[in-house]
Amino acid sequence: MTNEVLLEVKDLVKHFPIKSGVVIDREVGRVKAVDGVSLTIREGETLGLVGESGCGKSTLCRVILQLTTPTSGSVTFAGDELVGRSRRAMRPIRRQIQMIFQDPYASLNPRKRVSRIIGEPMEMHGIASGRDVDTRVRDLLDRVGLQPEHGDRYPHEFSGGQRQRIGIARAIALRPKLIIADEPVSALDVSVQAQIVNLLKDLQSEMGLSYLFVAHDLGVVRHVSDRVAVMYLGRIVESATASRLYEHPLHPYSNALLSAVPIPDPKANVARERLVLDGDVPSPIDPPAGCHFHTRCPWATDVCVDDDPVLRELKPEHVAACHHPRNLQSH
Numbered sequence: 001m002t003n004e005v006l007l008e009v010k011d012l013v014k015h016f017p018i019k020s021g022v023v024i025d026r027e028v029g030r031v032k033a034v035d036g037v038s039l040t041i042r043e044g045e046t047l048g049l050v051g052e053s054g055c056g057k058s059t060l061c062r063v064i065l066q067l068t069t070p071t072s073g074s075v076t077f078a079g080d081e082l083v084g085r086s087r088r089a090m091r092p093i094r095r096q097i098q099m100i101f102q103d104p105y106a107s108l109n110p111r112k113r114v115s116r117i118i119g120e121p122m123e124m125h126g127i128a129s130g131r132d133v134d135t136r137v138r139d140l141l142d143r144v145g146l147q148p149e150h151g152d153r154y155p156h157e158f159s160g161g162q163r164q165r166i167g168i169a170r171a172i173a174l175r176p177k178l179i180i181a182d183e184p185v186s187a188l189d190v191s192v193q194a195q196i197v198n199l200l201k202d203l204q205s206e207m208g209l210s211y212l213f214v215a216h217d218l219g220v221v222r223h224v225s226d227r228v229a230v231m232y233l234g235r236i237v238e239s240a241t242a243s244r245l246y247e248h249p250l251h252p253y254s255n256a257l258l259s260a261v262p263i264p265d266p267k268a269n270v271a272r273e274r275l276v277l278d279g280d281v282p283s284p285i286d287p288p289a290g291c292h293f294h295t296r297c298p299w300a301t302d303v304c305v306d307d308d309p310v311l312r313e314l315k316p317e318h319v320a321a322c323h324h325p326r327n328l329q330s331h
Contacts (some may be wrong), residue, residue, distance in 0.1 A: 006178055006210050007041040007064070012073035013330030014056075014063050018285065022302075031293050033059040035234035036073075038311075040177065046204065047209040048242065051219055051256065056234040057214045058102075061180050064212070065097060066090055078177070098171040104163035108155040114141075118170050125174055141167040144199060152192045161169050161192035165199070172203060175272030180212045185220060197224055219261050221244055223243040228253045233292040234284055236311060240318035248327040250320040252297045253277075291323065299324045 012154065013035040019025040033056045041047045050058055062068040062141040066073055066082050067301050077083040077093060085093070101107035101206040106142040108117055111115050118140055128136050136146045144165040155163055164184060171179055181200065186194040192211040201224060203209060221228060222242055230253060238251040249255045265319035277296045282288055303323050 004043045005040050006043045006045075006075040007076060007212070008074075009037060009038075009039045010076075012037045012060070012063060013071040014059055014068060015071045016105070029285050032234050032287060033071075034063060035284075035287075037231075037234070037236055038106040039239070040175050041210050041230055043210055043211060044204070044208055045079060045226045046224050048220050048221035049212060049214045049231060050216060050228060050279055051231035052169065052216060054284070055231045056079075056284070057216075057231055059183055060231070061063055061099065061182050061212065061214060065094075065099060065180065071168065089142065091125075095174045096112060096176050097178045097180065098174060098176040100164070100167050100171050100181040103158055103187055104167055105155060107167055108163060110155055112154075113151065114153055114155070114166055117155075117166065118151070118173055123172065125173065136173070137169075138174055142314060143172070143203070144169045145195075159186045159192075160188050161195060164188060164196055168196075168203070172207065172209075175207065176209070178210045178212070180214070182214045183216070184213075186215065186217065193220065217259055217261075218246075230257070233281060233287055235292065235321070237293065237322070238318075238320040239311075240315075244315070244318050248315075250314055250317075250318065250325040250327055251322045252295075252299055252324070252326060253293050254320075256289040291321075299326075 012034055013036055015025045016031040016033060018029040018031065019026045037060055039047065048090065059068065063070045066085065070083055073083065080093070082090065082093060115134070115137050118314065119137045122128045122133055122136060128129055137151055141150055147277055155166065158166065162197050168313045185196050188196060197220060200211065204211065212248055213221060213224050217273040225242045227239065228242050228245045229236050230251060232253050237243065238249065238254045245254065246258065249258055256277050279296050282295060284291065291304040291309050297304065301324065307323040309323050311319050312318045314325055
């Protein structure tokens with residue numbers, strides 16, 4: 001890992017309009033899926049992004065890739081601004097940023113053989129053609145732990161873990177600098193999850209990849225991430241190095257997520273104090289005033305209802321948006 005910033009996201013916003021009307025559509029509200037997110041990823045680094053379902057993680061990934069046009073904000077990759085670029089201008093950038101999707105079956109074309117799924121991007125970007133494509137596809141299949149003959153089969157002939165390996169092979173075919181992994185192991189069995197996580201770490205070491213690793217399972221994120229950002233209702237509420245966040249989480253939401261992660265020692269697991277949140281995530285159409293988390297926070301006070309906390313550094317390399325942070329005295 002270097003100190004060179006590869007991806008920088010500043011004040012990124014994506015609101016989806018809600019319209020009503022038969023003859024004339026009029027906007028009656030907005031879904032605030034991403035609401036002012038800022039983050040950075042350095043070369044060779046893995047940033048873990050965690051949060052409950054519906055907090056905006058997948059939308060953020062799509063906006064970073066410009067698959068969905070942002071409402072406002074900036075996305076800079078290797079010094080180049082991506083927001084506002086045409087589809088043609090984005091094409092060379094897409095070679096450098098690839099994505100691994102959550103559903104390893106829906107993300108693969110069921111009508112194409114695996115060799116075509118992996119080889120087509122190389123032809124489209126002019127990296128290889130003819131027999132050279134076949135050679136590279138076989139090498140990629142071997143690199144992700146599949147057999148050369150698997151290239152002649154269709155996606156439905158594989159298990160979930162094997163399909164995800166195919167998706168990974170397609171993602172690394174163009175030798176990108178950044179891979180956005182949107183919950184790449186959540187649909188897989190636990191034993192297969194470990195295999196895929198280890199594969200991603202090996203590929204990072206071999207190819208110098210950077211990852212934005214999205215998940216709701218903090219146990220998985222801990223093993224792959226250099227830094228972790230916690231997202232709630234479209235916003236980053238805490239960010240720190242993985243070790244700092246897991247040992248001394250500052251935001252009550254991070255504390256709640258970590259208390260739900262089982263630990264290996266059964267006695268310690270039973271004895272520890274758990275923070276159980278009440279209710280569900282509020283609607284992004286009408287988020288609570290002040291701190292968005294105050295409706296579920298056991299430590300909320302009047303200031304949390306009235307004032308929206310800003311993301312600020314409370315410890316070295318550890319930022320949080322909270323009026324009543326926890327574990328400030330811990331070292």
